[in-house]
Amino acid sequence: LIDALLGCSLVLCKEETYCSLGTFSAAQREVVCSSLLYAINWCREVVSAFCTQDDAAMKGKVIARLKAITDLEAALAKCMAATPSFVPPPAHFDA
Secondary structure (H helix, E strand, O other), X not given: OOOHHHHOOOOOOOHHHHHOXXXXXHHHHHHHHHHHHHHHHHHXXXXXXXXXXXXXXXXXXXXXXXXXXXXXXXXXXXXXXXXXXXXXXXOXXXX
């Protein structure tokens, strides 16, 4: 059941949203940037958790998540270019 995390969908803005960022307020653009950043980090964690699996289906899902990461990073780059005020939230690492 835990492997369902690898294939579950993410609910985010429509892709057209990233093309019309100029119509959003700065606060709305920052929410979009944060959402993309959290989605990228979630996908990275899922890939990290499942990358050692030997099952071909699991490997395919990991590759799909890697593609999703590159797509989300491209969207984040557009969003950040339109939102110079965006500051990513601080990262906390356990020692």
